[in-house]
Amino acid sequence: MQRRFIPLLFLSLLPFGVPAAPAVYEHQLANGLKILVKPDHRAPILTSQVWYRIGSSYEHGGITGVSHVLEHMMFQGTKRHPSGTFSRIVAEQGGEENAFTGRDYTAYYQNLASDRLEVAFELEADRMRNLTLGKKEFAKELEVVKEERRTRTDDDPQSLVYERFSAVAYDASPYGNPVIGWASDLDQLKVEDLRAWYRLWYAPNNAILVVAGDVETEKVFELAETYFGPLKAESIAPPKTRGEPEQLGEKRLTVKAPAKEPYLLMGYKTPSAADASEPWEPYALEMLASILDGGDSARFSRDLVRGRQIAASVGASYSAFERLPGLFLFDGVPAKGHDLDDLERAIRAEIERIKREPVAESELERIRTQVVAAKVYERDELFHQAMQLGLLETIGLDWKLAETYVDHLAAVTADQIQTVAKKYLNSDRLTVAVLDPQPLDGRSRVTTPMSLGGHGNVR
Amino acid sequence: MCVDRTSLHAARERRLVWPLWIGLSLLLVGGLAQATPEIQSWQTAKGARVLFVAAPEIPMLDVKVVFDAGSARDGDRPGLASMTASMLDEGAGDWDADDLADRLENIGASLSAGVDRDMSAVALRTLTQQPALDTAVETLAGVLAQPTFDPDALERVRRNRLIGLRQQQASPRSVGRKALYRAIYGTHPYASDPSGTPESIGALTREDLMSFHRRYYSTSNALIAMVGDLTRTEAEALAERITADLPVGTPPAPLPEVSDLTAGSLEPIAFPASQTTILAGQPGMRRGDPDYFPLYVGNHILGGSGLVSLLMDEIREKRGLSYSTFSFFMPLARSGPFILGLQTRNDQAEEARILMIQTLKRFIDQGPTEDELTAAKKNLTGGFPLRIASNGDIIQYLAVIGFYHLPLDYLDRFNDRIESVTREQIRDAFARRVHPDRLAIVTVGGQTQRVSLASER
Numbered sequence: 001m002q003r004r005f006i007p008l009l010f011l012s013l014l015p016f017g018v019p020a021a022p023a024v025y026e027h028q029l030a031n032g033l034k035i036l037v038k039p040d041h042r043a044p045i046l047t048s049q050v051w052y053r054i055g056s057s058y059e060h061g062g063i064t065g066v067s068h069v070l071e072h073m074m075f076q077g078t079k080r081h082p083s084g085t086f087s088r089i090v091a092e093q094g095g096e097e098n099a100f101t102g103r104d105y106t107a108y109y110q111n112l113a114s115d116r117l118e119v120a121f122e123l124e125a126d127r128m129r130n131l132t133l134g135k136k137e138f139a140k141e142l143e144v145v146k147e148e149r150r151t152r153t154d155d156d157p158q159s160l161v162y163e164r165f166s167a168v169a170y171d172a173s174p175y176g177n178p179v180i181g182w183a184s185d186l187d188q189l190k191v192e193d194l195r196a197w198y199r200l201w202y203a204p205n206n207a208i209l210v211v212a213g214d215v216e217t218e219k220v221f222e223l224a225e226t227y228f229g230p231l232k233a234e235s236i237a238p239p240k241t242r243g244e245p246e247q248l249g250e251k252r253l254t255v256k257a258p259a260k261e262p263y264l265l266m267g268y269k270t271p272s273a274a275d276a277s278e279p280w281e282p283y284a285l286e287m288l289a290s291i292l293d294g295g296d297s298a299r300f301s302r303d304l305v306r307g308r309q310i311a312a313s314v315g316a317s318y319s320a321f322e323r324l325p326g327l328f329l330f331d332g333v334p335a336k337g338h339d340l341d342d343l344e345r346a347i348r349a350e351i352e353r354i355k356r357e358p359v360a361e362s363e364l365e366r367i368r369t370q371v372v373a374a375k376v377y378e379r380d381e382l383f384h385q386a387m388q389l390g391l392l393e394t395i396g397l398d399w400k401l402a403e404t405y406v407d408h409l410a411a412v413t414a415d416q417i418q419t420v421a422k423k424y425l426n427s428d429r430l431t432v433a434v435l436d437p438q439p440l441d442g443r444s445r446v447t448t449p450m451s452l453g454g455h456g457n458v459r
Numbered sequence: 460m461c462v463d464r465t466s467l468h469a470a471r472e473r474r475l476v477w478p479l480w481i482g483l484s485l486l487l488v489g490g491l492a493q494a495t496p497e498i499q500s501w502q503t504a505k506g507a508r509v510l511f512v513a514a515p516e517i518p519m520l521d522v523k524v525v526f527d528a529g530s531a532r533d534g535d536r537p538g539l540a541s542m543t544a545s546m547l548d549e550g551a552g553d554w555d556a557d558d559l560a561d562r563l564e565n566i567g568a569s570l571s572a573g574v575d576r577d578m579s580a581v582a583l584r585t586l587t588q589q590p591a592l593d594t595a596v597e598t599l600a601g602v603l604a605q606p607t608f609d610p611d612a613l614e615r616v617r618r619n620r621l622i623g624l625r626q627q628q629a630s631p632r633s634v635g636r637k638a639l640y641r642a643i644y645g646t647h648p649y650a651s652d653p654s655g656t657p658e659s660i661g662a663l664t665r666e667d668l669m670s671f672h673r674r675y676y677s678t679s680n681a682l683i684a685m686v687g688d689l690t691r692t693e694a695e696a697l698a699e700r701i702t703a704d705l706p707v708g709t710p711p712a713p714l715p716e717v718s719d720l721t722a723g724s725l726e727p728i729a730f731p732a733s734q735t736t737i738l739a740g741q742p743g744m745r746r747g748d749p750d751y752f753p754l755y756v757g758n759h760i761l762g763g764s765g766l767v768s769l770l771m772d773e774i775r776e777k778r779g780l781s782y783s784t785f786s787f788f789m790p791l792a793r794s795g796p797f798i799l800g801l802q803t804r805n806d807q808a809e810e811a812r813i814l815m816i817q818t819l820k821r822f823i824d825q826g827p828t829e830d831e832l833t834a835a836k837k838n839l840t841g842g843f844p845l846r847i848a849s850n851g852d853i854i855q856y857l858a859v860i861g862f863y864h865l866p867l868d869y870l871d872r873f874n875d876r877i878e879s880v881t882r883e884q885i886r887d888a889f890a891r892r893v894h895p896d897r898l899a900i901v902t903v904g905g906q907t908q909r910v911s912l913a914s915e916r
Contacts, residue, residue, distance in 0.1 A: 094841020373567025
């Protein structure tokens with residue numbers, strides 16, 4: 001058994017006197033399971049997380065949502081731990097457990113007192129290869145997922161806008177599909193689809209085990225060998241992912257749903273850290289999002305909410321850490337006396353200003369300070385620290401980025417921010433969605449084309 | 460890095476019955492060496508109570524200043540406490556909103572103000588290095604004592620609040636929650652929502668806010684909770700600075716008692732949604748209630764323990780009727796609510812509602828089994844270290860212990876008190892305190908036809 005310890009020292013950027021963050025240790029089992037351990041002895045607790053490289057972006061049309069339904073089924077039992085017992089065992093150990101599915105990953109976790117790691121390993125190892133996937137449990141759980149879809153998406157106007165917006169923004173990328181799946185795909189999903197999906201992706205060589213907390217690294221590696229070591233590897237074929245072609249002009253759509261206030265959602269095609277042509281570009285885009293929306297002192301709050309009072313709320317967001325190219329997003333609700341058109345114009349004017357004038361050094365300095373502070377505060381959140389490691393690994397990046405992230409952001413220059421704004425935030429790469437509120441009493445209202453500022457139709 | 464949390468039971472809802480902690484968390488030794496938490500308590504020169512836990516491991520500080528000034532003090536102006544809190548960081552002393560945002564964010568600090576039915580609270584998180592700490596504390600003190608209630612800012616905040624209220628009208632859960640509180644509390648001040656109503660928000664004057672601030676933001680009405688990398692001496696000095704410019708004032712009179720419901724009710728609210736949100740409730744218990752532990756443990760079994768609760772088992776695990784179903788007690792200064800809820804496809808709403816109430820009735824009649832009680836105790840006591848592990852957790856518990864005058868050794872005894880609860884105590888407490896024939900029930904939904912107006916344009 002080969003062991004590679006890679007303690008990583010915390011980097012230089014922290015202000016003088018801030019103690020170093022705990023190191024991370026890495027190890028791989030013969031069957032390919034990668035293990036990351038981040039000891040942190042502040043409290044007698046731990047988090048144990050299993051991350052699989054599978055999520056909705058691996059799915060093809062007709063079976064969208066299968067990764068997420070499978071996540072639900074992972075709580076429905078194995079031969080050794082029949083349906084219902086899994087959650088009961090964790091609960092009796094005082095544990096918190098849950099799971100989440102994203103576009104690029106599916107993750108399972110248990111938070112436990114630090115002397116109970118074995119409980120988590122025994123259960124996770126068992127369901128990594130031995131899931132029952134019974135017909136009866138599947139039929140019931142599928143109904144639960146459909147209810148989840150209704151709660152999260154169908155009955156929430158802004159979520160609905162996001163779903164339809166994504167479907168229009170992406171011409172071919174699987175990021176156009178909702179993680180929870182299209183309703184019609186859920187309707188036709190069969191337990192056989194799940195069995196095939198499970199066989200394809202649930203294996204030690206497609207997983208990352210992350211443990212953080214009051215643990216001894218050696219002991220974690222030994223326990224992992226005991227429980228996960230015997231599991232067989234699978235031959236995992238990397239998915240053939242449909243690439244997103246270059247967008248050939250601005251796209252717009254309207255979503256009608258019962259609501260009281262309109263809503264604007266805009267997205268520009270941007271690279272992610274996994275595919276950026278220049279490694280600094282994603283960090284420049286993150287800094288750009290902070291210049292616009294990094295707190296109450298950032299430009300959006302200062303100029304659009306308080307200053308000109310065009311927005312009741314307005315936001316900008318971008319995430320560097322995705323497997324495929326994604327979107328730089330803007331969203332907002334107009335203030336009273338303004339419409340979606342005013343808000344969109346104001347957002348676009350802010351973007352143009354970034355392209356025209358270099359951001360001030362004082363703005364950059366503020367964000368650097370915030371980022372460094374956030375890194376300190378993050379040490380209060382064990383779960384989040386572990387999550388960063390797992391997330392990075394599942395999208396094919398090195399977990400060490402979690403530690404160098406702050407440095408990458410701090411190195412971004414005003415010039416680089418201007419460069420990415422010019423390169424990516426232009427209208428040929430843009431999709432705009434608007435929520436057209438429909439009456440809550442179920443009766444139609446008189447709508448005029450002007451009520452949406454002239455953007456009432458899909459173009 | 461954001462996550463699509465399309466996950467299992469986000470339905471864990473808020474942890475409304477706050478578990479208390481034993482406080483071994485701050486020791487570096489880990490393991491099972493459970494030591495007593497060092498909760499230190501004193502009063503400032505002006506009489507504000509302070510609860511402090513030293514946490515030297517991370518160079519950061521959390522402060523939460525809590526006033527007995529919740530929405531229950533709104534009187535006939537719903538939203539008054541909340542709007543007052545919303546205006547605190549819109550200008551204070553010589554600083555306008557831009558200045559305040561710059562002061563805090565230039566040092567990586569954050570400040571927020573919030574209101575529930577019992578309290579108004581202002582929270583600060585900052586690094587403890589200088590000059591960040593001094594700047595943050597000076598800003599907090601100014602925001603608490605010298606908010607300017609700038610007229611222009613007030614109009615902007617008011618307009619945006621009205622938009623927020625309209626958005627809540629489009630959320631079945633918000634609509635249901637507000638209707639349920641009205642049904643449970645009638646004329647009691649807990650009936651109205653902290654966010655106010657469009658009418659009341661529209662009518663609030665600057666003078667209303669200033670006089671609310673004058674009346675309630677005082678040291679005799681304040682509790683300061685602090686967790687962070689400070690010595691006792693430093694913490695004392697800091698508490699003095701935070702309260703230096705506040706008036707001493709007087710604490711307000713206790714809130715009126717809550718009356719039990721005399722009859723059940725069912726209010727169906729038509730709403731264009733694919734699901735019906737079902738909420739049921741009645742007055743539950745107050746902080747420090749003699750039945751607290753039996754009701755808390757009993758509810759944990761009934762609907763407070765996520766996937767393994769009885770409600771989850773009956774409604775989700777056995778029948779797939781809902782993604783989320785839950786019950787909770789929210790103890791307040793006076794009787795806070797006991798609430799059960801779920802949401803399900805419209806055509807299953809009645810079945811699910813009946814099942815939810817039947818599950819409650821059966822639990823009241825039969826109480827928990829010995830196995831269920833044992834499992835609940837193991838979960839609560841075994842999971843205790845998790846809930847007190849972070850400074851962010853501890854500051855919340857300190858605020859509750861301080862505000863509701865729970866004894867400081869309460870936490871050390873928490874696990875023992877959980878362990879000592881019996882089946883008979885749970886059965887007895889539920890029989891006396893929960894009345895399924897007198898539940899207020901609200902349903903929101905049922906209007907199955909989706910609004911589709913494409914043809915009518």
